[in-house]
Amino acid sequence: MVKRQLIIEKALELFAKQGFEATSVQQITEYCGISKGAFYLSFKSKEELILSLIEHSMSQFISEIDYAVNNMQNDRPLYSFFYRTFIGLLKHSNMAKLFIKDQGYSFSDELFLKIRYYDSLTDRIILEMLEKLYGEEIEATKYDLMYCIKGFIQTYSGMFLFNEAPLDVSLLSQTLVEKTDILAKHSTLSFISKDMMEVYEHPQIAKETLLEMLEQKINEIDEPIEKESLVLLKQHLIEPSLSPAIVKGLIENIRNHPHCKWLTYLLRKEILNDWPDGTAPLS
Amino acid sequence: MVKRQLIIEKALELFAKQGFEATSVQQITEYCGISKGAFYLSFKSKEELILSLIEHSMSQFISEIDYAVNNMQNDRPLYSFFYRTFIGLLKHSNMAKLFIKDQGYSFSDELFLKIRYYDSLTDRIILEMLEKLYGEEIEATKYDLMYCIKGFIQTYSGMFLFNEAPLDVSLLSQTLVEKTDILAKHSTLSFISKDMMEVYEHPQIAKETLLEMLEQKINEIDEPIEKESLVLLKQHLIEPSLSPAIVKGLIENIRNHPHCKWLTYLLRKEILNDWPDGTAPLS
DNA sequence: TATAATAATGACTAATTGGTCATTTGTCAA
DNA sequence: TTGACAAATGACCAATTAGTCATTATTATA
Known part of the structure; x- marks a missing residue:
């Protein structure tokens, strides 16, 4: 359905600028040049739109990265990972902005669940990559390493997402490969144990x-x-x-x-x- | 004024749970057990409350860290920095959650400005510390190093802020000191130049x-x-x-x-x- | 052209929002 | 007990929200 796609794209723009809560259905329909009724022919609610939107972008984003890292004969998986991640973030920059902006996803159980799910998928991709690359030698520090990588991506992407300066993705990826490699080879201390990881990924609820x-x-x-x-x-x-x-x-x-x-x-x-x-x- | 303080504290709790926009003044006054009118005796608007709240917590937080890093005879400034930062984040955890959640601060110019301001203060504290510690040898990579440190703090704090598991701040700080030290001593590539930093801190507006x-x-x-x-x-x-x-x-x-x-x-x-x-x- | 079926509209509703203000309540000294 | 002043109230307002639905426009078929 063409109309549905139009709404998703236009809404994503507005959401990225203003956040979910601050963007009204009215605004979306005006921006699409359609009526309010037409909106509700495509989506049964505003929340359904948000969920579709996340489903749409996130599954695409994750699978792109997974493919780049795993399904190619690849002599530099770490470089590919960073490179594809940043390219993907740029491509889905509206979704990325939204993720940075609207971690206030508390207003919907389902949304929270969905974001958690995709987050844990990312964790797994990174971990598998690290295991394949460094094997046993990082067994003790791999979870910390994963968190460092996520930290790199968070801060650096936050830097360019809201700042449309030209970006040398290749250089950025290279420096992050070096950093990851240095950390993998020299780190001795670890903070995150396997047990801790499990608790965090699936926190106990009182x-x-x-x-x-x-x-x-x-x-x-x-x-x-x-x-x-x-x-x-x-x-x-x-x-x-x-x-x-x-x-x-x-x-x-x-x-x-x-x-x-x-x-x-x-x-x-x-x-x-x-x-x-x-x-x-x-x- | 006691009433003002009560509102700030209670509102912070609600904001941390739900975000700024999703929390109504009604809700705040009910939670405080006061009337709507009483609220507007203490604050002229909801936005003033939010600004006071941020001013209040952030200035305290920043000065604590600055003091820990600079104003003590200190043989391990890096450790102190991480330690105080995480202790501070735990102490001001509601504010910290809010920062992670509600980067959708776009709804207020002044708020945006304030957050940017405190962010740049943090940058400067980290940079000065790095310069003092490593001197000229990291001149080329210091901005990247700073971003890595911010990334560490972001991801690790995100991990424990929404998960009230017991936290060994000392161990966490030690592992991050090691990581920072490793990166400082072995990194050769850099992505962020001084020029770039200036543009980012003060982006040109078309x-x-x-x-x-x-x-x-x-x-x-x-x-x-x-x-x-x-x-x-x-x-x-x-x-x-x-x-x-x-x-x-x-x-x-x-x-x-x-x-x-x-x-x-x-x-x-x-x-x-x-x-x-x-x-x-x-x- | 006439009819049936689908697509699209926008005025409408009920609820909620931030904010106001005439009124009531509480607390003093005289 | 009175009167004066400040503190606190909550009904009220205009604006905005997500969502509905009777009506109209468009298209396809006969």
Whole structure:
């Protein structure tokens, strides 16, 4: 659908300038030269637009980098990684600006989940690359190294994203390759252990927080099936009494409720120790 | 005033959770247990609250770090720097979260200016420290080194700020000292030159952009003095005809207009090559 | 050309926003 | 107890928001 694509592109421009919350649907439709009604023919809500937009750009961005690093016979994977990353950030600069600007994604569970998901994909790409390049010798420091690389990318991209100066991506990539290489070969201390990494990628949620969320959703939701499922899950959380199969079924009941996506994710994790595809702890 | 302090603290909590835009004055007053009117007795607007809040935390934060690095007889300034920085980030964690979340500060010229200002202060502290530590040998790579350090702080703090796991600040600081030291001693390539740094710290604004802004403000503002000053400045920008003293006076005329803060900053910079305290290009 | 089907409109709603101000409440000294 | 002054209230305002829907315009088919 052409209209949909037009809206996505124009909206991305506005979002990048002003952020999600500060950009109104009105503004978007005016900028597209269409009516408000037409917007809601393509997207059922503003949030759906935002989610599509992120899905769209992020999957493309990640796959470009993954391809550059892994699927080519490649004698300088580290250079390729940096190079493709910065080229990708420039290409998707609106999305990148948005990511820097609007980490205030707290206004939507689903959005938060999606961003976390793509972030963990990036982590994994970097880690695999490092392991392939340096092997056992960086076993102890690899997570720190990964964070340093992410730091490099963050600061340097922040520098050029909001400053349309000409950019020598090749030189930038070379200096970052050197830095990464130096760190890989000389670092002895490490701060991030494997355990820590797992905790961070999948932080424990305090039981009370979970109970609070459940309580809130119970009051918020009217559909009887979902409501009862939530009540039962809450009881089970307070005092485990149900079999895993029943719990899994109850979670399934609430899975597709638009207000329960994040809660579902947390319950799966806390009660079933189960994970969405691609976000399981690294083995 | 006690009330003012109460509002600042409570508002900071809410802002850190939800961001500036997503937090309403209503919400703040309810959370404080005061009326809406009482809020406007302490602050003339929501924006004034945000500005005070940033002023409050940032000046404290920066001075703590500056003191730790410079004003102590200190045999490990780099360690102190990292240590104090992370301790400071933890102490002001709400402000720190807000900074990560709400880089969408575009909704206020003054806010943008303030954040830029504190950012450049940090840059300078780091640079001075590096110069003192490593002297001439890092002359070519010091700006890159500074950006790496900022990257370290960004990623590592992002890791623990949203994750109230216990944190060994001392170990973290030590590993970052090692990394910084390794980079300082082995880096040969550099990406950021002195020139580039100056451009970035004080980006050139295209003349047309400035004219556009002027035009917009002229239409927007009713006060006759301010309006005429803007018109004259616009003419001078198109074809320089006024003496520096007159220009300076005209700029002074608009300086305190709430809608002209950012414009004033840019005009000073473009026409007078003058800078607010502490933001002048490094000599 | 006439009819059916789809696409697009924009006035409308209900809710929320930042901000105001006439009114009430509380606290003093006299 | 009174009166004067400051502190605090919350109903109210205009503006803006996301989202709806009866109406109109456009297109395809017969």
